[in-house]
Amino acid sequence: xxxxxxxxxxxxxxxxxALDGFELTFxxxxxxxxxxxxxxxxxxxCRILAGLEPATSxxxxxxxxxxTDLPPRERGMSMVFQNxxxxxxxxxxxxxxxxxxxxxxxxxxxxxxVRDTARLLQIDELMGRRPGQLSGGQAQRVAVARALxxxxxxxxxxxxxxxxxxxxxxQTRTELKRLHAELKTTFVFVTHDQEEAxxxxxxxxxxxDGSLVxxxxxxxxxxxxxxxxxxxxxxxxxxxVIDGAIAGGRFRADGLELALPGRADQAVGLxxxxxxxxxxxxxxEGAQAFRLDVKELVEPDMLLFVRRGALALVVRTKADLAGxxxxxxxxxxxxxxxxxxxxxxxAASGLRQP
Amino acid sequence: MRKPWRMVALATLVxxxxxxxxxxxxxxxxxFKTRLDALADAPVWLFTPTLEHYPxxxxxxxxxxxxxxxxxxxxxxxxxxxxIGVPAAYVFARHDFAGKEDLFxxxxxxxxxxxxxxxxxxxxxxxxxxxxxxxxxxxxxxSTFNLSLVVWMMRGFxxxxxxxxxxxxxxxxxxxxxxFLRVLLPLAAPGMAATAVLCFILSWNEFLYALILVAxxxxxxxxxxxxxxxxxxxxxxQVAAVAVVATLPIIVFTFLVQRHLVRGLTFGAxxx
Numbered sequence: 001x002x003x004x005x006x007x008x009x010x011x012x013x014x015x016x017x018a019l020d021g022f023e024l025t026f027x028x029x030x031x032x033x034x035x036x037x038x039x040x041x042x043x044x045x046c047r048i049l050a051g052l053e054p055a056t057s058x059x060x061x062x063x064x065x066x067x068t069d070l071p072p073r074e075r076g077m078s079m080v081f082q083n084x085x086x087x088x089x090x091x092x093x094x095x096x097x098x099x100x101x102x103x104x105x106x107x108x109x110x111x112x113x114v115r116d117t118a119r120l121l122q123i124d125e126l127m128g129r130r131p132g133q134l135s136g137g138q139a140q141r142v143a144v145a146r147a148l149x150x151x152x153x154x155x156x157x158x159x160x161x162x163x164x165x166x167x168x169x170x171q172t173r174t175e176l177k178r179l180h181a182e183l184k185t186t187f188v189f190v191t192h193d194q195e196e197a198x199x200x201x202x203x204x205x206x207x208x209d210g211s212l213v214x215x216x217x218x219x220x221x222x223x224x225x226x227x228x229x230x231x232x233x234x235x236x237x238x239x240x241v242i243d244g245a246i247a248g249g250r251f252r253a254d255g256l257e258l259a260l261p262g263r264a265d266q267a268v269g270l271x272x273x274x275x276x277x278x279x280x281x282x283x284x285e286g287a288q289a290f291r292l293d294v295k296e297l298v299e300p301d302m303l304l305f306v307r308r309g310a311l312a313l314v315v316r317t318k319a320d321l322a323g324x325x326x327x328x329x330x331x332x333x334x335x336x337x338x339x340x341x342x343x344x345x346x347a348a349s350g351l352r353q354p
Numbered sequence: 355m356r357k358p359w360r361m362v363a364l365a366t367l368v369x370x371x372x373x374x375x376x377x378x379x380x381x382x383x384x385x386f387k388t389r390l391d392a393l394a395d396a397p398v399w400l401f402t403p404t405l406e407h408y409p410x411x412x413x414x415x416x417x418x419x420x421x422x423x424x425x426x427x428x429x430x431x432x433x434x435x436x437x438i439g440v441p442a443a444y445v446f447a448r449h450d451f452a453g454k455e456d457l458f459x460x461x462x463x464x465x466x467x468x469x470x471x472x473x474x475x476x477x478x479x480x481x482x483x484x485x486x487x488x489x490x491x492x493x494x495x496x497s498t499f500n501l502s503l504v505v506w507m508m509r510g511f512x513x514x515x516x517x518x519x520x521x522x523x524x525x526x527x528x529x530x531x532x533x534f535l536r537v538l539l540p541l542a543a544p545g546m547a548a549t550a551v552l553c554f555i556l557s558w559n560e561f562l563y564a565l566i567l568v569a570x571x572x573x574x575x576x577x578x579x580x581x582x583x584x585x586x587x588x589x590x591x592q593v594a595a596v597a598v599v600a601t602l603p604i605i606v607f608t609f610l611v612q613r614h615l616v617r618g619l620t621f622g623a624x625x626x
Contacts, residue, residue, distance in 0.1 A: 085518035102527035
């Protein structure tokens with residue numbers, strides 16, 4: 001069964017265009033991540049799918065059925081909110097049981113399902129508490145339990161991890177992955193954190209300015225970013241992109257020249273990820289000499305910020321690489337940019353060149 | 355707090371309490387004094403209490419039904435103001451529409467005109483529709499000023515509830531109406547209790563509208579008191595007896611919702 005955004009546009013009363021002809025189709029059972037910077041329209045897309053926000057134009061379809069005008073309760077979807085939105089006047093048990101009660105599930109069934117879900121999320125000890133007596137991580141689990149207990153077709157999550165501290169965020173991330181593997185429910189997960197997106201998603205939809213830029217598996221997004229925007233958004237530190245031009249089979253930029261045989265003459269951005277640059281201690285055929293500016297240790301890796309004229313690059317390498325400790329700022333390093341690791345982006349549109 | 359300051363604070367508290375409670379104590383004592391004691395030149399603190407005023411005024415003079423009138427007027431006024439004002443306050447807290455803040459301010463302006471300037475047109479209007487000397491007229495009159503109070507206070511309470519709660523309720527399967535009745539109202543209940551008590555007290559204490567609009571069977575308790583000022587002098591003992599009874603529900607209610615009342619008065623209306 002396919003879930004589809006068809007040419008969805010959302011304009012807010014103040015004139016902000018949150019979604020602009022947004023198109024996205026995914027299958028149920030997937031863990032879809034909507035990823036983008038703030039203002040990219042990812043939350044709006046999620047809320048339109050939920051029915052909490054009407055689309056200005058366009059359609060939402062589930063399994064070929066137009067659900068654009070259905071109220072939230074008839075869409076078979078649940079939602080986990082960033083601030084959890086638990087009912088403060090109800091106990092944890094009643095919070096989890098609430099969607100079942102509202103949806104008229106027979107009383108004798110409710111208790112079993114609430115307890116099963118609570119056990120799944122390891123919150124069965126907290127059933128009698130009020131939301132005010134829970135830690136952030138516990139409240140988060142209760143919110144997830146409430147969203148999963150009635151077995152919705154799709155579970156929407158709007159930045160559910162951003163209020164958790166770093167360690168808890170990692171744990172919860174792993175939990176969510178486990179839940180998805182166990183339950184096979186469709187998840188739509190909104191985040192601005194590329195690392196969350198890469199680890200959780202079976203496919204990632206990257207949004208920019210209200211449009212879909214790329215919808216692919218994390219691997220594909222990392223290795224074949226569809227545009228310069230995606231390339232620079234995914235991966236930390238961001239991909240190096242050097243502005244220059246190809247002429248006569250050679251790429252030329254301020255401070256760098258590389259052989260790029262078989263390419264048409266054009267202005268391009270040449271991209272390479274910091275972790276794909278090879279570092280050499282002494283001059284080597286095909287390697288370029290740079291001057292080391294700053295060294296940053298990010299165990300088990302080392303980041304090297306290097307310069308050559310106006311050109312600045314970041315290199316990521318293993319911290320225990322032989323001879324690395326001896327390198328001081330100002331030293332000369334030799335960098336090799338392997339041809340198979342290079343990405344070319346059109347200078348004007350930013351789109352990937354095949 | 356250091357000890358000397360504690361003493362100062364305590365002393366201040368005692369002074370304030372004496373100033374605030376002495377008149378009430380005076381009232382209470384007067385309701386048990388004979389006419390002679392009540393009118394004594396030098397205040398009498400020790401006296402033989404009499405129980406004659408209470409049965410006299412409430413039974414012989416027929417003031418008991420007035421308590422009922424006051425209860426009905428204040429109760430219905432409160433219910434009516436809440437029934438209309440609470441949904442309106444929710445809309446003010448959650449939805450945007452053209453002229454929203456102007457309309458909201460307009461509700462407040464209804465309280466700015468001195469009541470005496472409104473009461474004559476109101477009298478003429480109620481006379482025209484044949485409602486003079488009915489509890490309905492007083493209820494409607496009292497609802498006019500209570501409605502703005504409800505809208506102003508409750509907007510703040512609804513604004514305090516995160517919007518995501520509305521959305522969570524809808525995702526959990528509620529219609530918009532279900533969400534409002536089953537989720538938001540229970541969450542706003544403490545605020546509603548405080549608002550209700552305030553409405554009740556304002557209506558219960560109100561004198562001017564009630565005095566002009568009703569004269570006989572439908573009189574409220576406050577309107578009954580001037581009837582005890584007779585050509586032969588004011589019946590202070592009976593006035594005090596009625597006044598003591600009139601203050602009872604207010605004391606009870608205030609203690610019941612004291613905590614919410616303070617919160618409601620300081621946060622509710624300001625935050626909106």
